[in-house]
Amino acid sequence: MSDKYTSNELLICLASRVMEDGTTAFIGTGIPMLAASLAQAMHAPNLVAVFEFGGTGAILEKLPLAVGDMRTYNKALHASGICDIMETSQRGFIEYGFLGGAQIDPYGNLNSTAIGDVLKPKVRLPGSGGGNDVGSCSWRTIAIMPHDKRRFVEKVDFITTPGFLAGPGAREEAGLPGGTGPYRVVTSLAVMGYDDETKRMKLLSTNPGVTVEQVIEHTGFELLMADRIETNPPPADKELKILREKVDPDGLYRGK
Amino acid sequence: MKSAGKSIPIINEGECPLINPPDLDAFREWNRKKTKKLIDKRMTDEEAVEKFVKDGDYIGFELYGTVRCPLSLTRTLVRSGKTDFRIAGQGVTELEFLLSMDRVREIDFTYMGLEVYGVSSVVRRAVESGSVSNVVEWSNASITWRFKAAAMGIPFIPARSMLGTDTMRRSSAKAIECPFTGMKLALIPALILDVGFIHVSRADKYGNCQIDGISGFSFEMSRACKHLIISTEEIIDTEEIRKAPDRTIIPYYLADAVVLAPYASWPGEMASYHERDEDHYRMYVAKQKTKEGMDEYMKEWVLDLPNHQALLDKVGMDRLHSLDIRGGSK
Numbered sequence: 001m002s003d004k005y006t007s008n009e010l011l012i013c014l015a016s017r018v019m020e021d022g023t024t025a026f027i028g029t030g031i032p033m034l035a036a037s038l039a040q041a042m043h044a045p046n047l048v049a050v051f052e053f054g055g056t057g058a059i060l061e062k063l064p065l066a067v068g069d070m071r072t073y074n075k076a077l078h079a080s081g082i083c084d085i086m087e088t089s090q091r092g093f094i095e096y097g098f099l100g101g102a103q104i105d106p107y108g109n110l111n112s113t114a115i116g117d118v119l120k121p122k123v124r125l126p127g128s129g130g131g132n133d134v135g136s137c138s139w140r141t142i143a144i145m146p147h148d149k150r151r152f153v154e155k156v157d158f159i160t161t162p163g164f165l166a167g168p169g170a171r172e173e174a175g176l177p178g179g180t181g182p183y184r185v186v187t188s189l190a191v192m193g194y195d196d197e198t199k200r201m202k203l204l205s206t207n208p209g210v211t212v213e214q215v216i217e218h219t220g221f222e223l224l225m226a227d228r229i230e231t232n233p234p235p236a237d238k239e240l241k242i243l244r245e246k247v248d249p250d251g252l253y254r255g256k
Numbered sequence: 257m258k259s260a261g262k263s264i265p266i267i268n269e270g271e272c273p274l275i276n277p278p279d280l281d282a283f284r285e286w287n288r289k290k291t292k293k294l295i296d297k298r299m300t301d302e303e304a305v306e307k308f309v310k311d312g313d314y315i316g317f318e319l320y321g322t323v324r325c326p327l328s329l330t331r332t333l334v335r336s337g338k339t340d341f342r343i344a345g346q347g348v349t350e351l352e353f354l355l356s357m358d359r360v361r362e363i364d365f366t367y368m369g370l371e372v373y374g375v376s377s378v379v380r381r382a383v384e385s386g387s388v389s390n391v392v393e394w395s396n397a398s399i400t401w402r403f404k405a406a407a408m409g410i411p412f413i414p415a416r417s418m419l420g421t422d423t424m425r426r427s428s429a430k431a432i433e434c435p436f437t438g439m440k441l442a443l444i445p446a447l448i449l450d451v452g453f454i455h456v457s458r459a460d461k462y463g464n465c466q467i468d469g470i471s472g473f474s475f476e477m478s479r480a481c482k483h484l485i486i487s488t489e490e491i492i493d494t495e496e497i498r499k500a501p502d503r504t505i506i507p508y509y510l511a512d513a514v515v516l517a518p519y520a521s522w523p524g525e526m527a528s529y530h531e532r533d534e535d536h537y538r539m540y541v542a543k544q545k546t547k548e549g550m551d552e553y554m555k556e557w558v559l560d561l562p563n564h565q566a567l568l569d570k571v572g573m574d575r576l577h578s579l580d581i582r583g584g585s586k
Contacts, residue, residue: 053323053470053472054471055470065322066321068321069525070531079471080470081470081473082396083397083400083473083476086400086401090397090416109421113423113426118393118422121383121384122384123375123380123384124380124384125369125375126369126375126379128366128367128393128394129346129367130367130395132421132423133395133396133417136417136419159422160421160422160423161423162421165421170420173420174420174440175420175431175441175442176416176419177416253372
């Protein structure tokens, strides 16, 4: 087994390690799917993958290419529809929600709608999809993103999906369910959490070979620091083997 | 319609006017007049589009992206020349076809992207150039709850999505405090489609439909349409429907037309029938990156073909059969 790994492989492993056995997790297209599949094979055989268009409890043997495709309910426990899934989340059944976006701010608010003014966008992005719903009602959301200054910005151009909005108490004030909100940000450089009091993003651990200074340099806002910054273990041989041989044998997402 | 009620204060509201305000009493009258007789509704794509779709209609597609897409009807709609549509937006490929031909005036937008393959260049060109005059934002849950409200025959559904975000600000939702609990809620307005398009696994000639796999939002959308056009992989006897009535997700009285269209979702997938045609889809993804490429694609794969059978002939039955998964997943 090679000790080299791609940036995506590392992201997949880091996201996978956050997933707990016996919990429910909203899974979106791309890296969260691979992470869920890897987690099922490694430490979380009873991770219940929930796909927004109706697949619940699939065994992720083949990589889904879309959040509604047949693989999202492969040998699943339930194939229902989007209302049932979103209402299940609204009732408090979904623990984790995995999200992505083009921009994130210190409070974990995500933009996947437009770069620039939404009325005259420089780049029109795909829109909320289920993102806003996942970010509103999952207990804990985890954002997975490449880490650079264009994405980690003081103020996102558009809040598509709610993080902590303007800060402490803002979610509750807006009417979002209590006790919900951003939990982790997993990136190509580091893993971040959020400060309990200020609700601002806080660096918890850096990826192998990445310094705290590099993380700060690639973040467009002031990042809080945990008392002790850990280093994330690199992908283990077993993780890479499963990832390359079972999860994504065609290398669709792993990258070169 | 009566004027809006004033007794529960609106604490926050989206800045966009509602594209297609629902009239639930008129919808009741419409549904009362819709025939409940068991009549043979089989027709061609062309007859269905000609009979039930007109310029300026508010239309919607189910499911989305490359999953169970009513693309034979969409291609026919493009060829018909009908235009000026208002659309509920997550039927990705369907919308790309229509947007590339400049047939869309307004969008209730949820998700328009290519998932694994990134952003839709067609959507970028249409929205960034301003060729679509009005874009209103929603989430996937909220747009489906809009159908659900119409399906329930009520003007809105309260929900805990959208709140506090720019998605809410750029929508037509309104927030209130619940008169029972004091909880803040987004009110998601009902959406009634002039015409809905759904591709199903099996239907009888009257329009009783079965769908394999996830149901997406077919249950809700089918009940929120004035006209519903069904395309189907297979037409089965009503006896088969009656043997398993619990499988009927769309009952006949909702449907106006039943079109036999095997492989209608191609190059997308169809649960228990066929896989997605990845090679063709990748070629499409590459073509849609430029206007010229998309124009070429539309000419070759939509405009130059007279009907769905001509498309199947062009693709070739050998290739289509190579995607088959009848009798189980590959």
